[in-house]
Amino acid sequence: MGAAAFVLTTCASVSVGQVGMDGSDGMDAVDFQILEQSRSGTQGYDIVEGLTTEVGERLAGTEAEARARDWTVAKFKEIGLENVRVEPFTIPGWERGVETAAIISPFPQEMLLTALGGSVATPAGGITSDIVYFPTFEDLEAAPMGGLDGKIVFISGRMEKAPDGAGYGPANRKRQSGATEAGKRGATAVVIRSVGTDSHRFPHTGQMRYADDVAPIPIAALSAPDADQLERILERGETVRMALNIQPRATGDMPSGNVIGEIVGSERPEEIVLIGAHLDSWDLGTGAIDDGAGVGITAGAAQILIEQGLRPKRTIRVVAFGAEEVGLLGGFAYRDRHADDLDKHVLATESDFGAEPPYEVLLGVTEGDAVIREVAAALNLPIGTRGTNGGPDIGPMARRGVPTMRFQQDGTDYFDLHHTPDDTLDKIDPDDIAENVAAFALMAWRAANAETDFRADTPDTDK
Known part of the structure; x- marks a missing residue:
């Protein structure tokens, strides 16, 4: 029996009450199974564990960041992403x-x-x-x-x-x-x-x-x-x-790059739902919460969908941005490289605020927000009152009109560890990572299959 058939035959045993739903908001058996498999799995945690253990710190423009790109390319291929590639760019190097x-x-x-x-x-x-x-x-x-x-x-x-x-x-x-x-x-x-x-x-x-x-x-x-x-x-x-x-010393022009992998859409492959995180880190710790966790969450979400044999209508693109810490350089490089097809990016978001579970959902769209509200309801999360640019590396493309949303994680203690030698794997709870993976997997799946044009009321403001 194939993976897709397995999903449809086993989801009937997942009760509505397990995810706090009353069945009235359009959620189906596949949606429930995505949540169940995400919450019971270790996909996201395994990825951040591997990245922080096998690579460690990843200062932008250094040999360590280059090793992280190679590691991520191999990992993206291993979990089944397609069209895996590095989009290179150059940054001004700096070392401590x-x-x-x-x-x-x-x-x-x-x-x-x-x-x-x-x-x-x-x-x-x-x-x-x-x-x-x-x-x-x-x-x-x-x-x-x-x-x-x-x-x-x-x-x-x-x-x-x-x-x-x-x-x-x-x-x-x-x-x-x-x-x-x-x-x-x-x-x-x-x-x-x-x-x-x-x-x-x-x-x-x-x-x-x-x-x-x-x-x-x-x-x-x-x-x-x-x-x-x-x-x-x-x-x-x-x-x-x-x-x-x-x-410290300036090291001149140094290579960096964005690592990209995709689940190619079955009906509208040219339309993109982008989920991202940044791959680089500062050099004092091992970049676990900032932002190894985000790499694990977003790649782990894609892995959940792949393991279940699910093929969305639109393409789900996972981006591990380079050189975020030194000025969002990966985000700007992505925006500029994809300037001619940003109109095909229907929704974008980033995980870059540690590993704690989300406590609300922020909207950077008005058209099609019902889809995201359904996802929020499935996760028992309220809709926040603030807007969002989708995250630091998403901001440059958001200013060009790309619609956004964001899972707002609880960052009460995030800045206890941020940019310090204390940013290490032991600070991450695998169950918290799994909850984030569930949120991203469900949102990406629903957005990639929606008929909604998320772009309405998101004009180009980057003038």
Whole structure:
């Protein structure tokens, strides 16, 4: 008996009550079986376990990211995806080097910190200078020009926890623009309180940006306990002197790429339902929650459909984006490469917020939202009140009119681990991964078989 026949004969034993449905919303036996097989399987977890164990960290533009692409190509083929390929692009490379810091006076002690992605290095022997303290990034912005000549700026400011990560944007301003604002005022270097919500002695890295018209200065992030310690010393009214030495380096143009695999549609193969995640990670941990989990969730969802012998009407495309951490470069590369066929992308979404189960569904469409609402009902998830661009790497194509949705995962503790050495596989619950796989598999299947034009009311806004 074939796989498809197996699905149809066994689904009759799956009760409506198992998925919280009353049978009135168009769900059928195949839909129920997708949920059942996803929740009882380990497909998604096995993929993230393999990626983080056999490859490990995957810094964009490095040999490790190249090995991750090769690993993902092999895995996509192994699980049965079709048209597996790498779409290459080039990025500006960057690698970490020596990174040390210490308070020289008044209370000598070592500090734990890490360079931010894209930072320039200190001079070879490091920098030793007095600290000038700004409680928040806004305080630095409000400071007069000049007055910081030769000083090391310390920017604090705590990030607030929230299920949707709402505190990240405000807290991240110091990481993105701290070096520019301090450099404008004559500073020689910047240290920031890590953009995170934990109390562990692990600094959080992340990409920063330089303005074209300001000379670049080094910038690094202190772990939260070290930032606390520095604040306490400063509150004693003493002049604090720090020695800082970070030696990252730019490595020139380096290869990256997006890995793609498909379940080719049976009736409208040119129409695409895209589910994605990003393959690269920062180099401090093994990129389990960010974003090995997303690769496992999306590829695992496709694997569920393949194992059941299901062939959707539209093509389901799985994309493992490269170089997300350093500026969504894979997302922009995909948008540009597929500019002429974005009108055939009927729906797109991404998993890039860890491995916790979703708690609501966000809509980036109005036409055809009934299909997504049915999926949300099957998962016992409410529809959120906010819109969505589908995820970081989906954003560039969303601005060109591609319709989106997103499963909003519970990220209350996500930023405890984000961009730290603590982002490792032991933080992932296999049952949570399975619940995410169920959501993506059902949504992709329903969207790929819908007659709906999701594109209505999603105009091109990328002007």
